[in-house]
Amino acid sequence: MKLLAIDSSGMVASVAVVDEEKVLGEYTINNKKTHSQTLLPMIDEVVKMLELDLEEIDAIAISEGPGSFTGLRIGSATAKGIGLALNKKIVEVPTVEALAWNVWPTDSLICPLMDARRQQAYTGLFQRKNKADSKNANCDIEVIQKQCVVKIEEMIDQINEIGQEVIFLGDGVKTFKDYIEQNIKVPFMFAPVSMNEQRAASVACLGMKLLKEGKTCSASAHKPNYLRLSQAERERQQKVRDFKIC
Amino acid sequence: MEKEVKILAIESSCDETAAAVVVNGRNVRSNVISSQIDIHTLYGGVVPEIASRNHIERINQVIEQALKDADTTLDEIDAIGVTYGPGLVGALLVGVAEAKALAYAAKKPLLGVHHIEGHICANFIENKGLEPPFLCLVVSGGHTHLVKVLDYGKYEILGKTRDDAAGEAFDKVARAIGLGYPGGPKIEKVSHEGNPQSIDFPRAKIVDGEYDFSFSGLKSAVLNYLNGCKMKNIEINQADVAASFQCAVTDVLVDHVRNAIDEYKMDKFAIAGGVASNGNIREALRKLCQEKGVEFYHPSPIFCTDNAAMIGVAAYYEFINGKRDDLTLNAIPNLKLGER
Numbered sequence: 001m002k003l004l005a006i007d008s009s010g011m012v013a014s015v016a017v018v019d020e021e022k023v024l025g026e027y028t029i030n031n032k033k034t035h036s037q038t039l040l041p042m043i044d045e046v047v048k049m050l051e052l053d054l055e056e057i058d059a060i061a062i063s064e065g066p067g068s069f070t071g072l073r074i075g076s077a078t079a080k081g082i083g084l085a086l087n088k089k090i091v092e093v094p095t096v097e098a099l100a101w102n103v104w105p106t107d108s109l110i111c112p113l114m115d116a117r118r119q120q121a122y123t124g125l126f127q128r129k130n131k132a133d134s135k136n137a138n139c140d141i142e143v144i145q146k147q148c149v150v151k152i153e154e155m156i157d158q159i160n161e162i163g164q165e166v167i168f169l170g171d172g173v174k175t176f177k178d179y180i181e182q183n184i185k186v187p188f189m190f191a192p193v194s195m196n197e198q199r200a201a202s203v204a205c206l207g208m209k210l211l212k213e214g215k216t217c218s219a220s221a222h223k224p225n226y227l228r229l230s231q232a233e234r235e236r237q238q239k240v241r242d243f244k245i246c
Numbered sequence: 247m248e249k250e251v252k253i254l255a256i257e258s259s260c261d262e263t264a265a266a267v268v269v270n271g272r273n274v275r276s277n278v279i280s281s282q283i284d285i286h287t288l289y290g291g292v293v294p295e296i297a298s299r300n301h302i303e304r305i306n307q308v309i310e311q312a313l314k315d316a317d318t319t320l321d322e323i324d325a326i327g328v329t330y331g332p333g334l335v336g337a338l339l340v341g342v343a344e345a346k347a348l349a350y351a352a353k354k355p356l357l358g359v360h361h362i363e364g365h366i367c368a369n370f371i372e373n374k375g376l377e378p379p380f381l382c383l384v385v386s387g388g389h390t391h392l393v394k395v396l397d398y399g400k401y402e403i404l405g406k407t408r409d410d411a412a413g414e415a416f417d418k419v420a421r422a423i424g425l426g427y428p429g430g431p432k433i434e435k436v437s438h439e440g441n442p443q444s445i446d447f448p449r450a451k452i453v454d455g456e457y458d459f460s461f462s463g464l465k466s467a468v469l470n471y472l473n474g475c476k477m478k479n480i481e482i483n484q485a486d487v488a489a490s491f492q493c494a495v496t497d498v499l500v501d502h503v504r505n506a507i508d509e510y511k512m513d514k515f516a517i518a519g520g521v522a523s524n525g526n527i528r529e530a531l532r533k534l535c536q537e538k539g540v541e542f543y544h545p546s547p548i549f550c551t552d553n554a555a556m557i558g559v560a561a562y563y564e565f566i567n568g569k570r571d572d573l574t575l576n577a578i579p580n581l582k583l584g585e586r
Contacts, residue, residue: 034576036577073301074343077340077341077342081344081347082348083306084310085347085350219306
């Protein structure tokens with residue numbers, strides 16, 4: 001089985017092609033150019049280098065969100081367009097969970113952090129399913145806290161309560177570093193830069209697992225998972241609530 | 247018989263998700279428009295983020311429907327055209343990314359199309375004999391342009407709005423007099439009951455740009471009038487305000503077109519864009535053309551509103567002119583008319 005994976009949820013644009021045994025190709029760019037300009041040329045480059053016929057892929061794994069609204073849509077529209085043209089299924093991969101796959105293997109808790117603005121983080125909590133002393137060496141990651149959008153305080157409280165060592169990664173580390181250092185009560189680490197940002201190979205690894213579990217959708221049905229309403233919708237809901245209280 | 251050129255076109259510049267199949271630039275085989283107007287009405291206008299979210303949810307279905315309605319498949323398509331500006335950047339990006347991915351995966355040529363050029367080209371759909379050169383007035387919620395169409399894909403802008411677009415003024419005035427969104431059709435409807443001469447709103451003239459427009463002064467004049475009435479406790483006649491406002495807009499548009507017809511000796515005139523559906527404006531321009539002995543063209547309302555058929559027409563002429571875009575094509579929210 002072959003998967004084309006795409007992540008354009010953050011600053012990084014990343015594409016990869018993997019099969020069940022290896023990453024055949026991965027291309028990640030972290031530059032000022034917009035995803036709209038880079039993403040498809042990057043796919044084209046990987047496909048050319050691999051002498052791959054896109055018809056050969058079994059599905060497209062897309063980093064579904066959360067993340068930059070516009071970035072997510074560029075990735076989604078790209079996946080939907082290819083899916084429509086070649087009649088391929090889409091595997092929707094939770095972005096925060098895919099980030100956790102960057103740092104396997106470790107027995108520590110893994111806490112990806114993406115800066116969600118408004119003093120919030122897109123985050124979640126993950127841990128390797130089979131500990132190092134287990135006889136089962138297959139990699140799998142357990143979801144302890146599903147990806148969500150919360151205040152950093154809430155996530156740190158949750159980690160302190162669990163009381164285990166934790167690794168932080170993601171573009172949100174920069175934003176929340178000071179708060180973490182001042183408030184965390186467990187041993188902690190920040191992941192090295194090579195593991196720190198979205199990687200399509202990780203999206204593909206998790207995507208392959210979901211694909212085998214049959215978790216796919218049609219290209220038409222796919223849409224990003226923003227985890228957050230638009231500002232206009234939030235304000236309208238607030239107004240409706242205020243009105244009801246009055 | 248010459249080979250047919252079949253274009254699949256995609257449009258997502260504002261709040262309409264649209265796709266169409268057009269053959270040889272004049273023959274519309276399908277024209278699917280998924281309007282979000284009901285959603286945006288809740289907010290009193292188009293919310294860019296909500297528009298973008300709806301585009302991504304609907305775009306594949308709309309494209310598939312357009313292919314189905316045209317009884318064709320992506321395989322049989324010769325090229326893919328897409329609006330890449332001007333418009334709301336987030337909304338444009340959905341169509342552009344989708345079109346690029348489709349063109350790439352299906353190995354089809356890609357053509358970025360200017361939204362306003364699309365509106366102008368909407369006139370070619372039902373007027374098979376219309377060919378450049380002609381004079382064209384594009385009036386919509388986002389644009390007000392007076393343009394000389396020199397040839398297919400060649401334009402000379404005579405004037406454009408310095409501030410609000412005509413349609414934008416309609417929306418703002420409609421909101422102020424309590425008609426709500428969308429303003430164009432609502433103002434037109436109540437105007438039938440009003441006296442267009444009852445209030446003398448200003449007709450703006452631009453000193454250093456004979457063919458440029460300005461509608462923000464008119465909008466302010468309406469708001470001032472409403473405020474004045476409120477202060478003096480005078481009851482506002484909604485229909486009179488609407489009719490007088492519409493009359494002021496119409497006068498300005500007719501005036502500009504008359505001067506351009508005289509100066510440039512054009513014998514054909516076309517109107518385009520959402521506001522071109524306004525019956526009052528259309529009839530005033532038709533009358534002017536009759537007076538001047540100028541041929542008058544206008545698209546049906548379905549081709550005046552944002553649609554992809556018009557984009558397919560514009561893409562066809564780009565296609566036969568040899569234009570091709572590559573995978574780096576980006577959305578350009580403030581793309582100028584005639585820019586390549």
